[in-house]
Amino acid sequence: MTYPTVIVNGVSVRVDREGRYNLNDLHAAAVIKGEATEQQRPSQFLRSAQVKRFLKALKSKVQKSTLEQIQPLNVIRGGDNPGVWGVELLAIRYAAWINPVFEISVYETFREAVLNGIGNMTRLNRLDLLIANESKEVSESARKMNRWGVGGRKRMLSSTCENIIEQIDPDMVTIMEGKSS
Numbered sequence: 025m026t027y028p029t030v031i032v033n034g035v036s037v038r039v040d041r042e043g044r045y046n047l048n049d050l051h052a053a054a055v056i057k058g059e060a061t062e063q064q065r066p067s068q069f070l071r072s073a074q075v076k077r078f079l080k081a082l083k084s085k086v087q088k089s090t091l092e093q094i095q096p097l098n099v100i101r102g103g104d105n106p107g108v109w110g111v112e113l114l115a116i117r118y119a120a121w122i123n124p125v126f127e128i129s130v131y132e133t134f135r136e137a138v139l140n141g142i143g144n145m146t147r148l149n150r151l152d153l154l155i156a157n158e159s160k161e162v163s164e165s166a167r168k169m170n171r172w173g174v175g176g177r178k179r180m181l182s183s184t185c186e187n188i189i190e191q192i193d194p195d196m197v198t199i200m201e202g203k204s205s
Contacts, residue, residue: 030137032130033057042094044109047118050130054119059126066108069121070097078117 030037030045035053038046047066054060069075082096098109110118112134119130172178192200 030133032133038105040098040105040109042098044094044096044098044111045115046107047110047115048107050115050118051122054122054126057126059123064122066118069118070108072121075117075121079114082111082113
């Protein structure tokens with residue numbers, strides 16, 4: 025599954041393959057609007073005792089779930105995608121830690137991305153249904169055409185016509201064909 029990149033305060037917030045948001049990008053978005061200080065980096069956020077308890081609860085929930093095995097936090101030092109990556113709940117918690125106004129902005133942005141995704145999925149489902157219905161109609165038409173075509177019903181009807189014509193008096197055939205002399 026691919027996850028959308030979201031834009032917060034004009035800053036593109038990257039999303040990794042597991043759907044975790046880059047908290048460093050969120051921090052940059054908050055700093056640009058003056059909603060955060062340089063000291064409110066994700067590394068400082070992760071040192072908070074409350075956040076450690078929150079992460080422990082998230083990890084516990086992941087371990088209990090057999091469907092999701094995505095770790096709620098991934099800290100990458102160096103490499104192509106360094107930074108602090110967190111699931112949506114953690115990203116919103118980080119935004120709240122920075123500033124309540126920023127939290128609302130992040131929440132609304134994430135919610136809008138989800139709603140747009142749901143809308144797109146609805147449109148895709150409708151298109152899939154339309155394609156399936158039209159494919160079925162085309163297949164049925166193709167079967168009818170195949171039965172009609174070479175060696176099919178058309179040939180049988182033409183052959184029956186020819187047999188009837190052969191049984192008719194030749195003078196009558198000439199009159200029917202408009203070739204009377």
